[in-house]
Amino acid sequence: MPKIKRLLSSSEAILEASDQMMKRDNKLILIGEGINDPKGIFGTTSNLFKIYGKDRVIESPISENGITGVSIGLSINGFKVLLIHQRVEFALLSLEQIINNAAKSFYVSNGKHNVPIVIRMVIGRGWGQGPAHSQSLETVFSSTPGLKVIIPSTPYDAKGMLISSIFDPNPVLILEHRWFHFVKGDVPKRIYKTNLKKPNVILKGNDITVVASSYNINEVIFCSKILKNFGISIEIIDLRVLRPLDTEVIFKSVKKTGRLIVFEIGNKIYGVGGEIISMILEKDFNIFKSSPSRIGLPDSPTPSSRALAEKYYPNSSDILKEISKQLNVNVEVQEKIINLLLDKIPENEIDVPNPEFKGPF
Amino acid sequence: MPKIKRLLSSSEAILEASDQMMKRDNKLILIGEGINDPKGIFGTTSNLFKIYGKDRVIESPISENGITGVSIGLSINGFKVLLIHQRVEFALLSLEQIINNAAKSFYVSNGKHNVPIVIRMVIGRGWGQGPAHSQSLETVFSSTPGLKVIIPSTPYDAKGMLISSIFDPNPVLILEHRWFHFVKGDVPKRIYKTNLKKPNVILKGNDITVVASSYNINEVIFCSKILKNFGISIEIIDLRVLRPLDTEVIFKSVKKTGRLIVFEIGNKIYGVGGEIISMILEKDFNIFKSSPSRIGLPDSPTPSSRALAEKYYPNSSDILKEISKQLNVNVEVQEKIINLLLDKIPENEIDVPNPEFKGPF
């Protein structure tokens, strides 16, 4: 990442990317429920319709399946479409269009119809949203050939990957964690692309590889700082691209560290971790020095109450525990690590991402 | 399995189970598109409406999402519902109901509303059905906590597992491979249950464990017979239950053989195999003597043409190759195995399950 200091939140970065791409390409259409309202999808579409008109920034009826089909129709007729859902769950209503038509038209048509549609979908977390507003569903989307599925983690990628998605001739689904919207980071002003091909090493280390994505990255970075005090160096990989899944970067890292933790945004069971571990194992049966671990949501729906949410979402202490286990850290040191963690952990409610954020969402 | 000789095809077994359960429980309702028509969902619902009336065997409008909600409404009001889709793809239209409501109502209601609904969904294969009529989508369904997902392989289980599903207080999704409908086997006349909990060892062996499901089991059995001639003994496990996934039976088997192949009905990438392998590895890091393999559909939609379908679907020779690889079978023997295979392979078109079957359907 270039060394510039232009701090934007991810949602600001998304807005900027959308704005610049709308300006650049008059064949780009935005569509979604609430995109022209005063909240503008958490600020990511604010006022765009004032600049580009309601013909190009289309406020939609509450008809997810319909507008997904409409977007596909536009996109096989020379347009690019950015379709936006305030919660990923709303896209469940349109899976037939996504899985059968967006994903397969290029294939079935023997290369005649590609479907350049980008679907942004927000994963809810916190403030008691409850079971139908806080799923991530990444394997539901990632299991279909023909789709690309990405999950950015930094404002830099929020912009760069959205731009790449819009340039991409394929259907690209973007999973945006609600708390990731608040994350701030350096974002260049220009139009730039971030590749949609592979994970990204964001911290070099030697002892163990931790793969995470989206908001979870922050928890892992937090852990890495604590572990540094104990001479443990972890390599952090930002997964970023769930489909097509290219594990080469992870493989190289594990080749060095011999150890792997996959920290899931979604459920552990039938999550992304199993696929990553199996792929690595297929490439090199002897690569692991210790049993690779997966950390993910437990096998239950998301409860609303913060008392339950606190135990539902795995966090830095779960990561530290797995790392200690794999590295055989002795009990005394383990205790010290946990104590340091408890010292440093922000005095934050579990159901909000940072003190700036006040509900409702 | 008891030693009786009452040969039924799986579709006959399903019809018998449905009939017996309809008779036994007047709170059981069948619903689906075409269930009362002369073809009766490949013979699995034939004439039931004549016995039980159109109030209990409900022919439905072409509204998958609607009737799934209707079925949930019935099922939280004292009924049991067996909902049937002629192709699993049609259920994509109802995923919001399945994933948010069927799967989660028991949880959200703190145990007040359980949803005893069974959804039978047919996986198409062969006769050029093309990309939107031949998916299996098992991970799409299996990734949601609160659902049970099963995929029977024998007529015995077709009946027993359907009966268990109807008795089960949870939402159960049944994936039925189209070719599995034709498979014949022993089926007792009485009402009996087959557990919905775990896989089933269907052939004991020592050298390698092969996990497969549904129609694929036949390919593996075929292989086992060939391999016997070469002193190779494989243990075959019928997976049967995709969620909740209990890998204990597989674990025990691999503990013995040290080797594992998972043969998928669906895609290899983001399939069931990755989850199984990771679970086993978590239980015992040193369990594998060789790199476990996954055989599944390639990462593309299903092409219609039989010339493409032939290469698209993995078959017995792919299994034999993987087994040879893992067991380090020498090249000469490998050649002999393949020759024997080619000798024995039925003179069958690739796109039909057996010579009795003539398209279209």
Next chain:
Amino acid sequence: MKSLYKNLFSSLLKLRMTENEIAKKYSEQEMRCPVHLSIGQEAAAVGVCSNLELQDQVYSTHRCHSHYLAKGGDLRSMISELYGKRSGCCGGRGGSMHLMDPSVGMMLSLPIVASIIPIAVGAALSLKLKKKKNVISVFFGDAAVEEGVFHESANFASLNKLPIVFVCENNKYSCFTKINERQPSEDITRLAKCHNISNLRMNGNNLINVYEKSKMIIQQIKKKPEPFFLQLDTYRHVEHCGPNSDDNLNYRGKSELNNWLKDDPLENFIKFLKGENEYDQKIVNEINDKIMIEINSAFKFAKNDKFPNPASIKKFVYA
């Protein structure tokens, strides 16, 4: 004051006062879940539900407080649920968008727009199959009819002559988006007619009218099962989600806003009572006090209630 009027008034006031209290306490940030208040729309819930028997069922959406209370749902369990506490009607698992109290026929509320509608139709089918003379009411907003599943449900209900009232509370907005940006006409009954479903559109802020009309409708359905579609035009007084006014954002026209805020179901009903010479300040005060006590006690209870045991997360995933 006639006992009918007293009941209607009590029910209406209870909804209003409860939600006002929620609004007041929301900024304490102890109710940590989204809340969609029905302030201004209460006549729909009270008018319809006052005609329902215990065995008649109600199904609702994200905006379910009013239906829950009007159907007789337990107040403490509701407030506890908002506080994410153990005695909440969902044990804290659902939050404000999943309110239910099956013991009084308040069966289910769901936050995905229109998702509840086919389920309510299934409930109506269960009545038909059981040959019960009850009725189902399903409440939803003006945006729900834009979801295809509304039509699938309406077609199914019409085809099978099911005993269900579809109650569409048209508050003109889906979040900030006005109905005329989403549909070609604000007359939503057209979407009932097309499925051959009897229907009626009326002002939904006049409690006594809503009560009288829905009484007829429900009686009729109980005599001869058939779906009915009732469009109640109404207005939301506060923001879509949350306790505050958001009219500083100017998404609702000034004159529209003024006209509709004036057309307040509570004031309307008081005016009606006065016109009928049925308004009795003393009784009103008594009702008010009684409700206040109940509300205070519910909030106190909820605040003192324990959080659910974290170990219970894995409970009730499977039956």
Next chain:
Amino acid sequence: MKSLYKNLFSSLLKLRMTENEIAKKYSEQEMRCPVHLSIGQEAAAVGVCSNLELQDQVYSTHRCHSHYLAKGGDLRSMISELYGKRSGCCGGRGGSMHLMDPSVGMMLSLPIVASIIPIAVGAALSLKLKKKKNVISVFFGDAAVEEGVFHESANFASLNKLPIVFVCENNKYSCFTKINERQPSEDITRLAKCHNISNLRMNGNNLINVYEKSKMIIQQIKKKPEPFFLQLDTYRHVEHCGPNSDDNLNYRGKSELNNWLKDDPLENFIKFLKGENEYDQKIVNEINDKIMIEINSAFKFAKNDKFPNPASIKKFVYA
């Protein structure tokens, strides 16, 4: 024979003869994919598509042979597709339910009921955005309107005044199930009215009428973009899927069957031509011969065509 009549007749006959040939050869089991024949329903495709220009687009369903041919789709590519061959319009990847020939505006056919409808609406939106004076026609059956997405699409098209003709070929059946078991009325235009969409219901087996009416409709749309819904009542002569009659199964009433089989679009058109004194046996013979040659050549081509290269399975998964 007027050239209009000659064209209409040729088009109609070509559809009929092509599908008859498919039916005849299907039992050879070389066309190994499901086929949904339009025999008996061809006047809809010909009547509407004969009014379309090259830049006007057509979208269709599982029953797409007729629309593909009527819009001018290449016959060889179609037959090759049925044979699963390399020169098939989808390279053998789609089979009979995905026919397309974008070069003539036959854009897409999809086998999931109603799935094509919102895509066609999106295409109509693209015309509006490009300010093109063209029109989209989307064909679907009487069951498609039972899918919620039909309504979502109709609402969207109405709201945005999009240039699209929804052509509903009502053959009364979804597979074996009659429309009155699925909907409360066979007048499907009610589902257009409710979305404020202009509409017309007519017999769909009278080619000249369908042609004349759709001509007016399409001209009108090109002048003033707005959706239109055209219900064409018609009948399928053979089984839902496959080449044979299945009337031995008795799912269609005898008198219904007889009446409708008599109401055959081809015979009707011949009768019409004769009535107008426009029938010329010599020209008809010529047309017949020409089509037969074309068909024979197409089948021959398809049979001799190579299968796609198995290695191409992984091609075109991503662009």
